[in-house]
Amino acid sequence: MSEKSRLDEIKDELEKLDINPTIFARKEIRELPEILSADEKIVYLVEGRNKTSKHHIILVATDRRLIFVDKEFMYGLKVEDFSYDKVSSIQYEKELMLASIDIHTADNIIEIDGVGKYFAELFCEKVRDFMSRPKEYFQPKHQPTVLDQLEHLGKLKENGVLTEEEFSDQKKKLIEKLNQK
Incomplete structure (x- = not known):
């Protein structure tokens, strides 16, 4: 800029x-x-x-x-x-x-x-x-951990925002990301 x-x-x-x-x-x-x-x-x-x-x-x-x-x-x-x-x-x-x-x-x-x-x-x-x-x-805000993100996904599924399939796909991506570190 x-x-x-x-x-x-x-x-x-x-x-x-x-x-x-x-x-x-x-x-x-x-x-x-x-x-x-x-x-x-x-x-x-x-x-x-x-x-x-x-x-x-x-x-x-x-x-x-x-x-x-x-x-x-x-x-x-x-x-x-x-x-x-x-x-x-x-x-x-x-x-x-x-x-x-x-x-x-x-x-x-x-x-x-x-x-x-x-x-x-x-x-x-x-x-x-x-x-x-x-x-x-x-203080600078901390980056959400994988656990925080999984918790958030669970709440989205629970509230009907994500389907079971969407939840599973996102969960799989997060776990793969965790395994790459």
């Missing part, structure tokens, strides 16, 4: 999530195809300013991690990512028209201001949802 089509996929994901980044976030968003894994999905994205550097940044919550992206013309690209189990807290504070987000990890505090009030609240809710998930949720 070309980088352009991955960027188009990312833009489509953002559109489906009703996220409309400003022109100030374009350079960071263009970097996302290189930063995200091929099957990693964006859950939410906010943009704001890094309180320390005053650079415009994006903060991306994916189905795997939290990513801070700062792409500045003079300073290059800075990417920091944190697995959800490393985030100890995330909070937002509403100001007059905007909000700020503070993310606490074991050895770091990331502070972003200039975030839209509604977006900051929604972003924090999404991140908290992932923070509350068990660590196993983020």
